[in-house]
Each structure stands twice: as structure tokens, then as C-alpha cells.
Amino acid sequence: MAFGPHLLLAALEGLVTSAVLALMALGLSLVFGVMRVVNVAHGEFYMLGAVIAWWVASLVTGHPALGFLAALVISPLIVGAIALCAERLVLRRLDYDPEATIVATIGLLYLLQQAALTLYGPEARPVPAPFSYRVLLPWFGYSGYKLSVIASSAVLLLATWFVLTRTRIGLVMRATQYDRETAQAFGIAVDRVYAGVFALGAMLAAIAAVLIVPISQAHYLMGLDPLLLSFIVVIIGGLGSLRGTLVAALLIGLSDGIVSMFFSPTLAKIIATLVVAMVLVFRPQGLFGTAAR
Amino acid sequence: MSGGRSAEGPVWSLHVGVVAGLLLLNFVLPDYHHGVFARILVLAVFAMGYNLLFGYVGLLSLGHAMFFAAGLYGAGLPMVHLGWGVPAAFSTGIVCGLVLALAVGLLALRTSGVAFMIVTMMFAQALALAVLYFGQWTRGDEGLVIAQAQRSLDLGPWRLDFTDPATRYLTALALFAIVLSATLAIVRSRFGRVLVAIRENEERTRMLGYDTFRNKLSAVVISGTICAAAGATYAILFGYVGSSFAGIQYSILPLLWVLLGGSATTLGPLIGTLLMYYLVDGSNDVLKAWLPDWRFSHLGVVGLALILLVLFFPRGLLGTLRQRWAGWLP
Incomplete structure (x- = not known):
């Protein structure tokens, strides 16, 4: 294959990564933005989303699309419920203290990971894609499903953006993010907003996982790499900034796809990690964020 | 700061007593536990280094595995490759x-x-990835084994063989005793009090005329050096250098040990490391015996312990003891 088509292929793969990463990072960013909680267990919600998707799809017989659609609905709901329990039982009782919540979510990470290992096992299992149409480009054929992942992610991101900026729920969330105490004084049930945002964040991760699981497989250790990548995205984009998160997801996903096709993936990861640490040190508001309040 | 000048007596006798007790254990512990204790003593030094920064300065680092690994590889690589x-x-x-x-x-x-x-987590992650990237020298996950013949020291007429269990235990204890007295001296010095002041209110400490950045930097350097000493000793005593020690798990473990034993207590790290080591060890056996089909490993126990500690027991064992009964504990 010539260099041009090769680059196009790398860019398409990068876009798929970006699409999934944007959804997941958006969840992390929402939780951090509104609640000031760094959710280290976010990657495990993603893993649970994929594992539950496999479980649901294996229960449904008939056309693979049926199982996939059922998973797309049920998996985020279950993950959201688990996140809600964790929020009520642990995070709320810690009063959202930043350091204590980080320690607690690290504990949650290990607990969820080991629970998945126990109940689901150490194997990696695929979920059949809902359709197997191949888009024929002049140079190579490309999976239609992967293109649909990009499209669905774009739709979901637009929907989230619409909810955040154009509806009452979004207004309440933004008010809580901007000033917790004043929001409470204006009669907003901050407590419930927190619970909702935490569940929503986990559900976004679960949706991302259901979308990706026909491409990669469900495995109990699959949460760690996306967690680090979404940390990178959220930091580069500016903690709590929605637009920055999207731009950074595109940037990181594309460069991840292109760089790892041409260079050693480990070296690429080392450089990315160091760059992110330097961004946090020298530009804590992120590359695209405005200065923190 | 609790305690005061009047409590000099019990503080020193307690610490000397702990070291003497550990020395006594060298002669009475059965083989298996003797080996475990040597390991725990070295890991407790790692935890003490962590505690100096987390407990006394209030800086929570999620990357201390990098300092342990720096000591481990800094000592191990030249031994293996350069002899x-x-x-x-x-x-x-x-x-x-x-x-x-x-x-x-x-x-x-x-x-x-x-x-x-x-940031600390990212730096540690970069170092862990670098260890994997330079796999031809570090052999990555598989790790390196340091030859037995190299792990000995000639001191005039004597020869210290670190593969011998008793020598290994006493060397670990010597390092532990040195770091314990150093920690005790530091936290009771003017410098240590400035560190605690920074933890309690950094802004106010700066207003009082202290250079908080310089004090924090000294604390990071001392803490990192202690952890590196633990890593180097681990490589020499146990002869194994592997990338798992650089991973995120070894950044979380010292935090857990310190939380369990009691942060900002001199002996908390030892107690936390000891209890957690045996809890993990024992839970593996119990889980295997009672739930043979389950693959729930010790990591689940670590996770549960973290959540329960931070929810119900944030001061840890010695922290609670100090708050309730023994205000003089350093």
C-alpha cells in the first residue's frame, strides 16, 4: 500500500479511538468538573460495560443486532446503577474530599476488577458486530461498523452537549459546577445532582465500551489503558472543559493511531505521558482550557 | 503536634524496644516467617519514606514506586551488567x-x-514504561536475577553473605533501625515541625517567613532517597529486579500500608506493612480453602481494605491509639 492510503487507514483507526475516547473522557471530565472528584475507577466502569455487554449479548438469541442493541440499552443501565451505589455508599460519606475519594476509587478499581475476574473469568471474549457491511474505498475495504461507531459517538456527544447547554438539567449541573454553595442556596438538590452526574459519567464509559466491544474484546483488565488515555485527554483539554475534552480526544486518538502505526507504541506512550505531566506542571488549565476560577 | 519535652523517655524506650524486639525475633522465628519478616522490614522502610511525605507534609504522591524502582534498578543493573x-x-x-x-x-x-x-502518577508511569522499553537490559516483566556470588560483602576478615537468611534479616533490620531513627530525629527537629506546619496551613507557614517550597523539596528528596535505599537493599538482599516493582500497584501499596498503620506516626508504616502482608497472605489461603472456584485474588482484598480504611478508620491504628490514649506517640 502506498503512503497516502496507509495514512488514511491510520487516520480512520485513529478516529475510531478518538470517538470512544471522547465519550469516556467526557464522563471523567463531567465527574471532575461538577464534583471535583478524580474517579480512578472510571476505567473499570468501561470494563464492566464491555463485560456486561458480552453477558447480555450471549443471552439473546437470533440476529446479532438484537443482542447488540439489548446490550447497548441494558449494560449502561446496570453500570449506572453500580456507580450510583458506589456514590451513595462511599463517595458521599467521604464528603467528596479530593484525597479520600482518590484513595476510595483506587479501592473500587481493584474491587470491580477482581469481581469481574471472579464472575466473568480471565478469558477475552468478543461480541458479534450488529452488521458486517464493508465500505469499499478505492484502496481498501473498511469495516462499516467502525464508521458507524464514529457516527454514533458524534451523535451522543452532540446530545450531551445539547443537554448541558440547552436544558434545565444542564443548567442545574453547570450551576453546581460553578458554585456548589450558591446553587444549594438557590434550592438545587446538589446531593442528587452529584449522584446523577457520577452515574451519568459511568454510563458514558459503559456506552463507549459497548460500542468498542465488537472491535476489540471484553477482558477484565481492559480498563487501564483507556483510563490513562482519558486522563491524558482530560488534562490536555483542561479539567472540566467540554470543548477542550473533544479537541484533545481527537488529537490524542488520531496521533495515537498514526504514531503507533509508524513508531514503537511503548515509546509513543512514554512521550505522551511525559508531555501530559509537563502540561499539568506548566499549564494546569490545559492547552485549550481557560484559567481556572 | 502532640507530646512535648516531658515525653522524651517513653519515646526513645519504645523505639529502642521495637528494634530490640525485632532483633530477638531473628532467633526465634520459624524459617518461613523469618524470610517474610526480612522482606517486610525492607518494605516498611519504603513505607516510612512514603510516610515522611504523605503523613508529615500532607503531599499524597501516587508515584512512589518510581523511587523504589530507581533504587532497585540503580543497584541491580550495574550488578548484573557490569559486575x-x-x-x-x-x-x-x-x-x-x-x-x-x-x-x-x-x-x-x-x-x-x-x-x-x-503528575507523580504520570512520572512513575513513564518510568515503568521506560523499564519495559529498554527490555533488552531490564528484561521487562520477567526481570533479572542477581547472581548469588555477587551478593556478598568483604569487610576485612569477615564476609557478609546476603543470601544467608540470618545475615539478610539483620541487614534489613539494620537499614530499618537507621531509617527509623532518622525519621524520628527528623520529625522531632525544627525542620519536621515546619513540615507539619505546611501540612496544617501552607499559606500561614509562608507568612511566618518559611520558604515552603524549599522545605517541601527537601522532604521529597529525603523521602525519595529513603525509598530508593529500600529498593537498592531489596535488590541486593533478594536478588530479583523486575518491572512489577515499578508499576502503579507499588505506588498504591505504601499508601495503603501507611493508612493502615497510621499516617504521621513513626511506627505506623511498620505495623501497616506487617498487618497487610499477613492479611494478603492469609486471605489467599482462606479464599482458596473456602471459595476454591473463585479467582478473587489479594488485589480485591487490597481494594476492600482501602475503601474500608478511608471510610471508617482514616487515622489508622497508631493514629487512633495516639488520639485516644497515647498523645505522646511521635
Whole structure:
């Protein structure tokens, strides 16, 4: 294959990564933005989303699309419920203290990971894609499903953006993010907003996982790499900034796809990690964020 | 700060008593536990280094595995590849940790709070990936084994063989005793009090005329160097150098040990490491015996312990003891 088509292929793969990463990072960013909680267990919600998707799809017989659609609905709901329990039982009782919540979510990470290992096992299992149409480009054929992942992610991101900026729920969330105490004084049930945002964040991760699981497989250790990548995205984009998160997801996903096709993936990861640490040190508001309040 | 001048007596006798008790254990412990204790003593030194920063300065680092790994690889790599002896390798390990701590401190201390945790985690992650990237020298996950013949030291007429269990135990205990007295001296010095003041209210400490950045940097460097000393000793005593020690798990474990034993207590790290080690060890057996089909490993126990500690027992064992009954505990 010539260099041009090769680059196009790398860019398409990068876009798929970006699409999934944007959804997941958006969840992390929402939780951090509104609640000031760094959710280290976010990657495990993603893993649970994929594992539950496999479980649901294996229960449904008939056309693979049926199982996939059922998973797309049920998996985020279950993950959201688990996140809600964790929020009520642990995070709320810690009063959202930043350091204590980080320690607690690290504990949650290990607990969820080991629970998945126990109940689901150490194997990696695929979920059949809902359709197997191949888009024929002049140079190579490309999976239609992967293109649909990009499209669905774009739709979901637009929907989230619409909810955040154009509806009452979004207004309440933004008010809580901007000033917790004043929001409470204006009669907003901050407590419930927190619970909702935490569940929503986990559900976004679960949706991302259901979308990706026909491409990669469900495995109990699959949460760690996306967690680090979404940390990178959220930091580069500016903690709590929605637009920055999207731009950074595109940037990181594309460069991840292109760089790892041409260079050693480990070296690429080392450089990315160091760059992110330097961004946090020298530009804590992120590359695209405005200065923190 | 609790305690005071009147409590000099019990403080010193308690610490001397603990070291003497550990020395006594060398002669009575059965083989298996003797080996475990040597390991725990070295890991407790790692936890003490962590505690100096987390407990006394209030800086929560999520990347202390990098300092342990710097000592481990700083000592292990020259031994394996260049055939260096113990003294040179040990010093190299410590210098590696010191230099790394200075560099990380200069950068990471520009941030605070959550950003500090993430920056330290990122630096540690970069180091762990670098260990894998240079796999032809480090052999990555598989790790390196240091030859038995190299792990000994000639001191005039005597020969210290670190593969011998008793020598190994006593060497670990010697390092533990040195670091314990150093920690005790530090936290009771003027410098230690400034560190606690920074933890309680950094702004006010700066207003009082203290250079908080310089004090925090010194704490990071001392903490990193202690952790590197633990890593270098681990490589020499146990002869194994592997990338798992650089991973995120070994950044979380010292936090867990310190939380369990009691942060900002001198003996908390030892108690936390000891209890957690046996809890993990025992839970593996119990889980295998009672739930043979389950694959729930010790990591689940670690996770549960973290959540329960931070929810119900945030001061840890010695912290609670100090608050309730023994205010003089350092």
C-alpha cells in the first residue's frame, strides 16, 4: 500500500479511538468538573460495560443486532446503577474530599476488577458486530461498523452537549459546577445532582465500551489503558472543559493511531505521558482550557 | 503536634524496644516467617519514606514506586551488567533515587492537590514504561536475577553473605533501625515541625517567613532517597529486579500500608506493612480453602481494605491509639 492510503487507514483507526475516547473522557471530565472528584475507577466502569455487554449479548438469541442493541440499552443501565451505589455508599460519606475519594476509587478499581475476574473469568471474549457491511474505498475495504461507531459517538456527544447547554438539567449541573454553595442556596438538590452526574459519567464509559466491544474484546483488565488515555485527554483539554475534552480526544486518538502505526507504541506512550505531566506542571488549565476560577 | 519535652523517655524506650524486639525475633522465628519478616522490614522502610511525605507534609504522591524502582534498578543493573560489587551498587541506587527525587520534586511541586497526585502518577508511569522499553537490559516483566556470588560483602576478615537468611534479616533490620531513627530525629527537629506546619496551613507557614517550597523539596528528596535505599537493599538482599516493582500497584501499596498503620506516626508504616502482608497472605489461603472456584485474588482484598480504611478508620491504628490514649506517640 502506498503512503497516502496507509495514512488514511491510520487516520480512520485513529478516529475510531478518538470517538470512544471522547465519550469516556467526557464522563471523567463531567465527574471532575461538577464534583471535583478524580474517579480512578472510571476505567473499570468501561470494563464492566464491555463485560456486561458480552453477558447480555450471549443471552439473546437470533440476529446479532438484537443482542447488540439489548446490550447497548441494558449494560449502561446496570453500570449506572453500580456507580450510583458506589456514590451513595462511599463517595458521599467521604464528603467528596479530593484525597479520600482518590484513595476510595483506587479501592473500587481493584474491587470491580477482581469481581469481574471472579464472575466473568480471565478469558477475552468478543461480541458479534450488529452488521458486517464493508465500505469499499478505492484502496481498501473498511469495516462499516467502525464508521458507524464514529457516527454514533458524534451523535451522543452532540446530545450531551445539547443537554448541558440547552436544558434545565444542564443548567442545574453547570450551576453546581460553578458554585456548589450558591446553587444549594438557590434550592438545587446538589446531593442528587452529584449522584446523577457520577452515574451519568459511568454510563458514558459503559456506552463507549459497548460500542468498542465488537472491535476489540471484553477482558477484565481492559480498563487501564483507556483510563490513562482519558486522563491524558482530560488534562490536555483542561479539567472540566467540554470543548477542550473533544479537541484533545481527537488529537490524542488520531496521533495515537498514526504514531503507533509508524513508531514503537511503548515509546509513543512514554512521550505522551511525559508531555501530559509537563502540561499539568506548566499549564494546569490545559492547552485549550481557560484559567481556572 | 502532640507530646512535648516531658515525653522524651517513653519515646526513645519504645523505639529502642521495637528494634530490640525485632532483633530477638531473628532467633526465634520459624524459617518461613523469618524470610517474610526480612522482606517486610525492607518494605516498611519504603513505607516510612512514603510516610515522611504523605503523613508529615500532607503531599499524597501516587508515584512512589518510581523511587523504589530507581533504587532497585540503580543497584541491580550495574550488578548484573557490569559486575559491580555491593557497596558501589548500593550507592548508585541511592544516588539514582536522590537525583530522580530532586528532578521530580522541582517539577511536581509547582502543582498541588489533585494535580500533584496525577503528575507523580504520570512520572512513575513513564518510568515503568521506560523499564519495559529498554527490555533488552531490564528484561521487562520477567526481570533479572542477581547472581548469588555477587551478593556478598568483604569487610576485612569477615564476609557478609546476603543470601544467608540470618545475615539478610539483620541487614534489613539494620537499614530499618537507621531509617527509623532518622525519621524520628527528623520529625522531632525544627525542620519536621515546619513540615507539619505546611501540612496544617501552607499559606500561614509562608507568612511566618518559611520558604515552603524549599522545605517541601527537601522532604521529597529525603523521602525519595529513603525509598530508593529500600529498593537498592531489596535488590541486593533478594536478588530479583523486575518491572512489577515499578508499576502503579507499588505506588498504591505504601499508601495503603501507611493508612493502615497510621499516617504521621513513626511506627505506623511498620505495623501497616506487617498487618497487610499477613492479611494478603492469609486471605489467599482462606479464599482458596473456602471459595476454591473463585479467582478473587489479594488485589480485591487490597481494594476492600482501602475503601474500608478511608471510610471508617482514616487515622489508622497508631493514629487512633495516639488520639485516644497515647498523645505522646511521635
